[in-house]
Amino acid sequence: MSGPTRGFLGRSRQPRDPRLPPGQYDTGADWPVLTAEVTPRLDPQRWSFTIDGLVQRPTTWSWDELHALAAHDSAAGGHPPEYRGDIHCVTTWSKLGTWFGGISLDTLLDAAEPLLDQGFVLATSTTGYTTNLPLADVREHRAWLAWSHEGKPLSADHGGPVRLLVPHLYFWKSAKWVTRLTVMDHDEAGFWERNGYHDRGDPWLEQRYQGD
Numbered sequence: 542m543s544g545p546t547r548g549f550l551g552r553s554r555q556p557r558d559p560r561l562p563p564g565q566y567d568t569g570a571d572w573p574v575l576t577a578e579v580t581p582r583l584d585p586q587r588w589s590f591t592i593d594g595l596v597q598r599p600t601t602w603s604w605d606e607l608h609a610l611a612a613h614d615s616a617a618g619g620h621p622p623e624y625r626g627d628i629h630c631v632t633t634w635s636k637l638g639t640w641f642g643g644i645s646l647d648t649l650l651d652a653a654e655p656l657l658d659q660g661f662v663l664a665t666s667t668t669g670y671t672t673n674l675p676l677a678d679v680r681e682h683r684a685w686l687a688w689s690h691e692g693k694p695l696s697a698d699h700g701g702p703v704r705l706l707v708p709h710l711y712f713w714k715s716a717k718w719v720t721r722l723t724v725m726d727h728d729e730a731g732f733w734e735r736n737g738y739h740d741r742g743d744p745w746l747e748q749r750y751q752g753d
């Protein structure tokens with residue numbers, strides 16, 4: 542017998558899921574853990590989140606304050622506190638059709654009032670991990686602080702109690718154990734950006750490494 546097997550034909554004829562950006566594969570039910578540092582064990586009652594830098598009102602929220610604000614926000618029909626969709630890691634896995642709950646960064650930035658529209662932000666984790674983004678990429682319902690995944694509290698491995706979630710960019714931008722967002726008038730490379738990753742990281746443009 543010659544020619545390809547039925548299995549091979551079957552697979553090759555599967556249409557590619559249009560939700561997959563170029564060069565990505567579907568990880569299915571799996572959710573890999575990618576962590577450069579030792580996973581910190583954080584007590585939510587001692588964790589806080591701060592927006593500082595070039596803002597009218599530098600603000601720090603406790604865990605309880607953020608939850609109260611999220612509840613108030615959804616009761617008032619404010620910015621959507623959930624993300625339903627896909628996430629894409631630069632190491633080529635994508636997780637499709639997943640969901641996270643938390644609070645929209647729009648709500649927090651509205652409170653802190655950045656002094657400029659075209660600035661940049663640097664997100665910092667309790668561990669010292671950093672990542673940089675244009676301010677515009679964390680506005681307009683595109684970025685969240687996430688504390689739950691598919692209805693369960695976010696696990697420590699995945700950045701719990703609270704991680705940044707910027708799902709339209711590669712997932713290294715979604716800093717785990719995030720504790721600070723600093724608004725700046727210039728771009729400052731974060732941890733992976735200093736180590737060769739692309740400054741912006743749009744998966745649809747395959748902006749994986751510097752120069753892409």
Ligand SMILES: Nc1nc2c(c(=O)[nH]1)N[C@H]1C(S)=C(S)[C@@H](COP(=O)(O)O)O[C@H]1N2
Pocket residue numbers: 572573574575576577578630631666668670698699700712713714715716717718
């Ligand atoms: N603090 C911190 N945040 C991080 C990372 C990390 O190493 N440390 N890795 C980034 C990378 S490269 C990816 S792909 C995602 C992985 O998130 P996950 O482990 O929940 O899948 O977190 C991002 N945020």
Ligand SMILES: [Mo]
Pocket residue numbers: 575630631632712713
């Ligand atoms: Mo990644």
